[in-house]
Amino acid sequence: MIQLSKRSAALCLIPRNIATLLLCLGPMLPALGQQPLKTLLVGIDHRTVTSLNGDWHYLVDQAPGRALYTGSGELNDRSYALNEHPNIVGKHNEEYDFATAPTIKVPGDWNTQVPQLFNYEGVLWYQRDFDAYPKPGTRTFLHIGAANYRSHVWVNQKRVCDHEGGFTQFDCEVTSVLHAGSNFVVIAVDATRLVDGIPSVGYDWFNYGGLTRDVSLVTVPAIFIDDYDVHLAHKAQFEPGNTELTGYVHVLDAPAGTSVTIDIPEAGAKTIAKTDADGNAAFTVKAAKLTLWSPETPKLYKVNLASGDDRLSDDIGFREIRVDGTRILLNGKAIFLQGVNVHAEAPIRGGRVNTDLDVAMLFSYLKDLNANFARLAHYPHDERMERAADRNGIMIWSEIPNWQHISFDKPEVYAKDVTMLREMIRRDRNKASVILWSVSNETPNNPIRTKFLTDLANEARKLDPTRPITSAVLGPKPNGNERVVNDPLCDALDVIGQNEYIGWYELTPEDADKIQWIFPQKPVVMSEFGAEAKFGNHGAINQRWTEEQQVDVFKHQLVMLNQIPQLRGITPWVLMDFRSTTRNIPKLQDGFNRKGLVSEAGEKKLAFVYFKKIYEERSIGKAE
Structure with a gap:
């Protein structure tokens, strides 16, 4: 060590x-293969790609990752990554062969596809053949939407990249290892929980392993657009009628002075910018006309970017979000966030959300609920979610998976966090629906953690100064009927998220009526509250686990919440029941967190009907 x-x-x-x-x-470098910093492509879902989704062969590694790691813990490039076809009969474990191995669907977690792997949290090897015909003057990348948790990628026996983090995308350049005709890729995905991982070893959701999001090949010109930011100019204060758009386009490996065209035809905005020595082309342009994005008018514009031989289009909405005292302002107007928490649990079929159908079903629930806001807990979700939010006018809280047991005292953990934060912000900074970046959820209140998360919040501001920063805090301890929120992390936040479960984990539902919350003078979103109820389980309002009691808890919560003057949003926990290995009460939980307003099978509980009416009547909270 x-x-x-x-x-x-x-x-x-x-x-x-x-x-x-x-x-x-x-x-960390030996474990990460001493790979250089990698290119991270933006707008992949708007480029022409070669999909590698579909059937992949898989092999289960010998515990504990015997084929992936050497005896000294180094990565092993000489095992299944070679994709050899041994002809050694009777020599234990050397008869493993991808050619005769079963197949599994990508994208998808292995847990819900292979019954024997339902509770498996180890290493799985994936392999598939693909054809490629590289053209001179182009570069090719293997794009992986997400893989949980550590991933190691080989193409034609050469390791091309490594990645840590289960919920953010990454790209591996494969230009130099491809050849015309048949090629193959091998990916080892290790879902082992790590003490120094993010979200560490203990968390209240299911550890779905595997290639859980889209995999594709992306071919671009040798000099190409890999990043961009196009947004409404953020003034000292909101200016009605502001049509100034600003941002940058980054052209990888472009010499200084390279031309970049930004064209938004419907808005009557077009300009040409030049790259600097770092490949960044900053620009400002006035739009002839502009309809600002909002839940009522979720207007998106086709933004066309061009530089040299590269062309890229994206659909982007323009709006301004800011904090003013205890108010949250969207386009200069105070708003109240009528929301709900959402886990990336696929309705009905289960497993990770990764299809258009999954996303459409979740958004049908949100629209039926009359929600205008969703907290995507507790990690970056599939990009389809933010795209759908853009189209449907649902505002989004996006979060990286810092939870209760993070090793905040370790600099290497902070470095991982910064990487995940950058990956999240870089992918979604052009999504108008994303109004809040969150750096954590329910972390312990101590100076080391506060310093860690304060630095992370400031890093988020450097990466994107146009959005407020938030986090969901836990506590404080009760003082009679008062709850004085004095977590020092609040000093680093623009919007305070507060989690509490009065009436379920502590006290009675009626006790909530008398509790007075005292917050710093900042906007507050009550980011988690609720109670568990199994769909179809009915009884008295004081009978735990019934739908009636779940509603009663919410009713008393709203009495309490309406007394908080800074309350600017609520997100009851949670939209839909979701799998968790910590929830095993027989007949009531059976491996699911039952706080959902909807069951895992898509059945709407009484609590869903309750919030649908509350949101329709706008009887909770005030924008001012």
Whole structure:
């Protein structure tokens, strides 16, 4: 095990530059294959790609990852990654052969596809053949929407990249290893929970493993657009009638002075910008006309970007979100967020959300609920969710998976967090629906964690200064009927998220009526509250696990919440029952968190009907 010196460890508490960051990451590099920083492509779902979705062969690794890791813990590039076809009969474990192995659907978790792997949290190897015909002057990338949790990728026996994190996309350049005709890719995905992983080892959702989102090949010109940001200019204060658009387009490997065209025909906005020495082309352009995006008018514009031989179009909405005192302002107008939490649990079929049908069903629930807001808990969801939110006028809280047991004292964990934050923001910064970036959920209140998350919040502001930053805090301890929220993390937030379960995990539903919350003078979203009820289980309002009691808890919650002057939004927990290995009460939970307004089978509980009416009548909260 590599140890940092005391001086190096001290420097790593606050990495000040790239050199220091690399020093801090040094102990991790062998495990990550000493790979260089990778290109991360934006707008993949708007490019022409070659889909690699479908049937992949798979092999289950020998516990504990015997084929993936050597005896000393290093990555093994000489095992199943070679995709050899051994002819050694009777030699144990050397008869493994992808050619004769079963298949599994990609995208998809292995847990719900293979009964024997339902509770498996180890290493699975994926393989498939594909044809490629590389053209001179182009580059090709393997794009993976998400894979849980650590991934290692080989193409034609050469390792092309490694990635840690189960909910963000990554791209592996394969230009130099492809050849004309038949090629093959092998991906080892390790779903083992790690103490120093994010979200660490203990969390209240199911650890679905595998290639859970789309996989594709993307071919682009040698010099191409890999990142862009196009948004309404953020002024010192909102200006009605503002039609100024600004941002940047990044052209990878472009020499300084390379031309970039930004064209938004319907808005009558077109300009040409030049790249600087870093490949960034900053621009500002006035639109002739502009309808701002909002839940009532979720207008999207076709934005065309061009540089050299590269062309890319995206559908982008333009709006402004800001905090003013205790108000949240959308396009200068105070709003109240009528929302709900959403886990990436596929309705009815179960498993991870990763299809258009999954997303359409979830948004049908949100629209029926009269929601204008959704907290995507507790990790970045499939990009289809934000795209659908853009089209449907649903505002989004997007979060990275910092939960209760993160190793906040370790600089290498902070480095992972920064990477995940960058991956989340880079992918979704052009989504008008995303109005809040969240850096954590229910983390312990101590100075080390507060410093860690404060730095992370400031990093988010550097990456995107146009959106407010939030987090869901837990506590405080009761003081009579008062709850004084004094978590120092609130100082780093623009919007305070507060989780509490009065009437379920503590006290009685009626006790909520008397509780007074005292918050800092910032907007507050009550980000979690609720009770468990199994669909179809009926009884008295004081009978636990019944639909009637779930509604009664919510009724008393709203009495309490309506007394909070800074309340600017609510997201009851949770839209739909979801799998969790920690929820095993027989006949009531059976492996599911039952706090959903809808069952995992799509059945709407009484609580769904209750909130549908509350939201329709707008009888909770005030925008001012």
